[in-house]
Amino acid sequence: MKTHKQYIHEQIKKEPKFAEALAKAEQEVGIAVELARLRESRGLSQTELAKLTGMKQPQIARLESGAHFPAFPTLQKLLGVLGGKLELTADACHLVPTRAKLASARR
Amino acid sequence: MKTHKQYIHEQIKKEPKFAEALAKAEQEVGIAVELARLRESRGLSQTELAKLTGMKQPQIARLESGAHFPAFPTLQKLLGVLGGKLELTADACHLVPTRAKLASARR
DNA sequence: ACGAGTTATAACATAAGTGTTATATTTTCC
DNA sequence: GGAAAATATAACACTTATGTTATAACTCGT
Numbered sequence: 482m483k484t485h486k487q488y489i490h491e492q493i494k495k496e497p498k499f500a501e502a503l504a505k506a507e508q509e510v511g512i513a514v515e516l517a518r519l520r521e522s523r524g525l526s527q528t529e530l531a532k533l534t535g536m537k538q539p540q541i542a543r544l545e546s547g548a549h550f551p552a553f554p555t556l557q558k559l560l561g562v563l564g565g566k567l568e569l570t571a572d573a574c575h576l577v578p579t580r581a582k583l584a585s586a587r588r
Numbered sequence: 589m590k591t592h593k594q595y596i597h598e599q600i601k602k603e604p605k606f607a608e609a610l611a612k613a614e615q616e617v618g619i620a621v622e623l624a625r626l627r628e629s630r631g632l633s634q635t636e637l638a639k640l641t642g643m644k645q646p647q648i649a650r651l652e653s654g655a656h657f658p659a660f661p662t663l664q665k666l667l668g669v670l671g672g673k674l675e676l677t678a679d680a681c682h683l684v685p686t687r688a689k690l691a692s693a694r695r
Numbered sequence: 696a697c698g699a700g701t702t703a704t705a706a707c708a709t710a711a712g713t714g715t716t717a718t719a720t721t722t723t724c725c
Numbered sequence: 726g727g728a729a730a731a732t733a734t735a736a737c738a739c740t741t742a743t744g745t746t747a748t749a750a751c752t753c754g755t
Binding site: 643644646647650651655656657658659662 | 741743744745746
């Protein structure tokens with residue numbers, strides 16, 4: 482039986498662009514998933530986070546689904562509530578949870 | 589004679605929105621200026637950096653002028669060539685020069 | 696003062712992200 | 726299994742960033 486890794490490896494051999502696309506996909510998923518994790522670690526629902534940041538729930542969902550990259554000001558709004566630091570390099574991107582200035586304004 | 593700080597302070601008293609606008613402006617200028625500094629520290633011209641990143645010189649100029657926030661993928665392209673890490677929190681943003689993987693493909 | 700290289704501006708088409716509302720789908724808990 | 730909360734999708738107008746070309750303005754060295 483073929484492993485996932487083996488399969489990926491073959492694809493890359495056949496189609497070099499695959500690697501690029503994969504890396505991009507993983508990055509996007511990366512920040513998306515980390516946003517969700519950070520929010521959950523703070524015990525907030527999407528709706529609550531939305532209220533606290535002045536955004537709407539579907540926008541949070543969109544970001545966490547990796548539909549697109551969050552823009553700079555959006556990230557800062559989120560970080561303001563979630564507490565955390567974004568670290569971005571050429572090939573990786575992650576959110577580091579920092580102070581847990583947790584939302585008093587809960588539901 | 590009035591100092592710059594005094595002036596700013598007065599403005600904020602008169603017009604609360606001023607503080608907000610100022611903070612925003614400073615952030616934008618922040619990343620913009622740091623991008624320029626990082627590029628210069630690597631001894632690259634805008635044109636060279638543009639070539640190395642597959643962008644065009646005016647786009648580099650635009651970013652360094654603070655006309656707008658660079659988007660995620662743009663930042664990663666730049667970091668790939670300049671070497672550096674972006675650190676973003678709710679109220680600050682700076683580029684940290686790291687490895688100086690300097691462009692062999694000079695002019 | 697000239698010319699080369701560098702940086703800045705302007706303009707416009709395209710792409711990507713946001714704000715918003717409405718509605719579906721999934722989870723959770725009784 | 727049904728209600729309530731939570732999350733996801735879809736659609737649309739609007740804003741922001743990019744890609745591009747052309748061209749202006751500035752800086753230096755000669």
